[in-house]
Amino acid sequence: MGLIEAILITVITASTPLLIAAIGELVTERSGVLNLGVEGMMLMGAVTGFVTGYSTGSVVLGAIAGIVAGMAMAALFAFLVLGIVVNQVASGLALTILGIGLSGLIGANYTGLRLEQKPPAIFGALADLPYAGKLLFSHDFFVYAAFALVILVAWFLTRTRAGLTLRAVGESHTSAHALGVPVRRLRLYAILFGGACAGLAGAHLSLAYTPFWVTGMTAGRGWIALAIVVFASWLPWRAMAGAYLFGGVTIAQLQVQGFGLGIPSQLMSSLPYLATIVVLVIISRTRTGSSAPAHLGVPFWPDR
Amino acid sequence: MRLVLEKRQEASDLMAYASPLIAVAITFAFSAIVFAAMGKPVGASLFTYFIEPLTDLNSLQELAVKATPLVLIAVGLSLCYISNNWNIGAEGQYVMGAVFGSGVALAAQGTMSGPHVLAAMLAAGILGGMLWGALPALLKVRFGASEILTSLMLVYVAEKVLDYLVRGPWRDPKGYNFPQSVAFDTTVPVLFESGRLHLGSVIALGVVIAAFVLVGRTLKGFELQVVGQAPRAARFAGFSPARATLFVFAVSGGLAGLAGIIEVAGPIGQLQPSISPGYGFTAIIVAFLGRLNPIGCLIAGLLLALTYIGGENAQIVLKLPLDLTKVIQGFLLFAVLACDSLILYRPRLIAGGSHGGTAHGAH
Numbered sequence: 001m002g003l004i005e006a007i008l009i010t011v012i013t014a015s016t017p018l019l020i021a022a023i024g025e026l027v028t029e030r031s032g033v034l035n036l037g038v039e040g041m042m043l044m045g046a047v048t049g050f051v052t053g054y055s056t057g058s059v060v061l062g063a064i065a066g067i068v069a070g071m072a073m074a075a076l077f078a079f080l081v082l083g084i085v086v087n088q089v090a091s092g093l094a095l096t097i098l099g100i101g102l103s104g105l106i107g108a109n110y111t112g113l114r115l116e117q118k119p120p121a122i123f124g125a126l127a128d129l130p131y132a133g134k135l136l137f138s139h140d141f142f143v144y145a146a147f148a149l150v151i152l153v154a155w156f157l158t159r160t161r162a163g164l165t166l167r168a169v170g171e172s173h174t175s176a177h178a179l180g181v182p183v184r185r186l187r188l189y190a191i192l193f194g195g196a197c198a199g200l201a202g203a204h205l206s207l208a209y210t211p212f213w214v215t216g217m218t219a220g221r222g223w224i225a226l227a228i229v230v231f232a233s234w235l236p237w238r239a240m241a242g243a244y245l246f247g248g249v250t251i252a253q254l255q256v257q258g259f260g261l262g263i264p265s266q267l268m269s270s271l272p273y274l275a276t277i278v279v280l281v282i283i284s285r286t287r288t289g290s291s292a293p294a295h296l297g298v299p300f301w302p303d304r
Numbered sequence: 305m306r307l308v309l310e311k312r313q314e315a316s317d318l319m320a321y322a323s324p325l326i327a328v329a330i331t332f333a334f335s336a337i338v339f340a341a342m343g344k345p346v347g348a349s350l351f352t353y354f355i356e357p358l359t360d361l362n363s364l365q366e367l368a369v370k371a372t373p374l375v376l377i378a379v380g381l382s383l384c385y386i387s388n389n390w391n392i393g394a395e396g397q398y399v400m401g402a403v404f405g406s407g408v409a410l411a412a413q414g415t416m417s418g419p420h421v422l423a424a425m426l427a428a429g430i431l432g433g434m435l436w437g438a439l440p441a442l443l444k445v446r447f448g449a450s451e452i453l454t455s456l457m458l459v460y461v462a463e464k465v466l467d468y469l470v471r472g473p474w475r476d477p478k479g480y481n482f483p484q485s486v487a488f489d490t491t492v493p494v495l496f497e498s499g500r501l502h503l504g505s506v507i508a509l510g511v512v513i514a515a516f517v518l519v520g521r522t523l524k525g526f527e528l529q530v531v532g533q534a535p536r537a538a539r540f541a542g543f544s545p546a547r548a549t550l551f552v553f554a555v556s557g558g559l560a561g562l563a564g565i566i567e568v569a570g571p572i573g574q575l576q577p578s579i580s581p582g583y584g585f586t587a588i589i590v591a592f593l594g595r596l597n598p599i600g601c602l603i604a605g606l607l608l609a610l611t612y613i614g615g616e617n618a619q620i621v622l623k624l625p626l627d628l629t630k631v632i633q634g635f636l637l638f639a640v641l642a643c644d645s646l647i648l649y650r651p652r653l654i655a656g657g658s659h660g661g662t663a664h665g666a667h
Binding site: 083085086089090091093098100108223226227230267276285 | 448454460461464588592627634645
């Protein structure tokens with residue numbers, strides 16, 4: 001029990017940033033906007049979160065700062081794609097490139113510092129329960145925030161009027177616009193939500209997962225989150241499965257490296273990326289028709 | 305007051321040329337603000353960053369050396385982007401080109417040298433980049449997997465391959481355990497006695513001209529543009545989008561691979577874990593700033609090379625962090641994309657209140 005429990009706990013920790021970032025991007029994409037800037041927003045969330053957490057000594061403040069930074073980046077993206085109708089793919093790439101540079105600049109003086117504070121375990125009191133107590137209740141608030149996000153987003157998208165409207169906008173912005181739905185305002189909210197989630201995911205990396213800041217520390221997790229959204233066929237519950245699948249692969253390769261079986265460590269550490277490719281291929285091949293929002297990535301400008 | 309965009313009747317030719325210039329001007333202004341915010345003298349910083357590298361012959365050569373990989377990669381990426389194929393894994397194709405080419409160099413090491421070895425190295429570099437670029441193209445064409453994500457994932461894999469080779473089988477046994485290969489016997493020759501300008505820059509110029517002819521003067525170039533801009537028309541014309549995807553990924557991968565082996569066998573001279581300051585990603589900016597035109601890529605490549613050299617200067621002279629260069633480059637891409645919308649839309653300021661039909665959703 002001991003070892004398996006320990007491994008499962010690390011899988012949960014490794015999956016959390018992927019899950020948070022993916023659920024945010026899922027909402028953005030459901031509104032018909034493809035934001036490829038997740039990696040950049042995550043990095044900005046990570047560096048802002050760490051700098052704030054280190055300066056104030058509060059992990060919670062750090063997480064909030066991460067969310068704000070992610071939203072600020074998302075607002076920049078929204079200005080481009082909603083405000084002046086720039087190509088979404090190119091804008092997302094620009095966001096990632098800017099985020100990589102800006103986060104490096106901001107974090108230059110914080111590299112190598114270590115955060116002493118641990119994120120609070122909000123259900124810590126229950127962790128002493130027998131059997132699965134530790135597995136279920138010993139985590140920090142990021143983990144429960146991720147679960148809560150999945151439940152809330154699933155409920156929002158399928159059970160609320162606003163959620164259905166958001167999906168309608170993603171399926172056909174022209175029809176939604178003709179019905180009087182404020183297409184761009186809803187998309188703005190969806191983009192900002194995606195940015196907030198990416199920022200929180202980044203903050204988890206620098207405040208809880210490592211906990212320190214190093215340039216480019218997301219190491220492609222933002223892109224993997226994008227792949228998880230595809231894997232999930234834009235459904236929140238499947239995004240959770242996807243995040244845990246990739247988190248599991250990450251931990252599995254680390255465990256195998258730890259045993260030192262003579263397999264080159266570089267091969268093992270490229271497994272999450274190779275797994276992403278394999279999963280994308282399988283999911284794209286087996287899907288009959290496309291479950292992507294019909295107007296995903298299509299620019300919109302209300303002519304009349 | 306609020307800003308409203310009006311769609312132009314047709315794309316503005318004037319703006320097509322003016323937009324990159326406006327973007328560069330905005331970026332200069334942004335840089336000045338950043339320098340001021342960091343407490344540096346604005347005039348001197350701008351001079352160090354953007355002017356000083358142009359003032360002596362040696363640093364002009366450096367400019368060409370840095371621009372060479374950027375231009376080579378960006379020309380290939382332009383072909384991808386005009387045909388609506390999103391290759392963002394050029395960094396990985398660059399690395400695999402360097403790896404394949406170095407394989408030939410190391411095989412010939414100590415036994416053969418001369419122009420034919422160099423030619424074989426460059427050919428192997430092109431092949432390596434081409435294969436790495438063909439993977440996402442095949443996965444897109446055959447299975448419908450998003451080329452954006454697969455090409456990007458392959459960057460990380462390529463970097464792991466390189467890391468494994470220089471720390472493992474290809475490590476120089478006499479290299480004091482440093483993770484690097486032996487210095488190559490066969491290298492890309494420099495053009496002048498002093499300075500580092502090398503044959504690669506000439507090759508890059510040739511590639512620019514060839515691509516210019518391809519895009520502007522051949523059926524293939526026309527096909528790529530139709531596939532990108534009007535997929536339905538392309539189908540009626542019998543142009544296969546799958547063939548276009550494979551073609552542009554093979555070409556852009558090959559060019560990125562060529563850039564990789566030229567860099568490793570030229571300025572660097574050996575294989576080591578870090579062989580690129582992000583050329584493959586910066587080339588994306590070059591491609592857009594050059595408006596996806598080969599000649600434009602040449603000019604834009606020189607400008608981005610200037611930011612690399614200026615950044616290094618500014619780090620030494622003004623103690624400005626090197627990451628600032630990436631921020632300026634990233635901002636430049638934003639500015640370019642924003643200004644490009646001037647080509648299709650006319651911005652207008654409208655005094656408060658709602659205004660007929662355009663008001664809806666415009667705030």
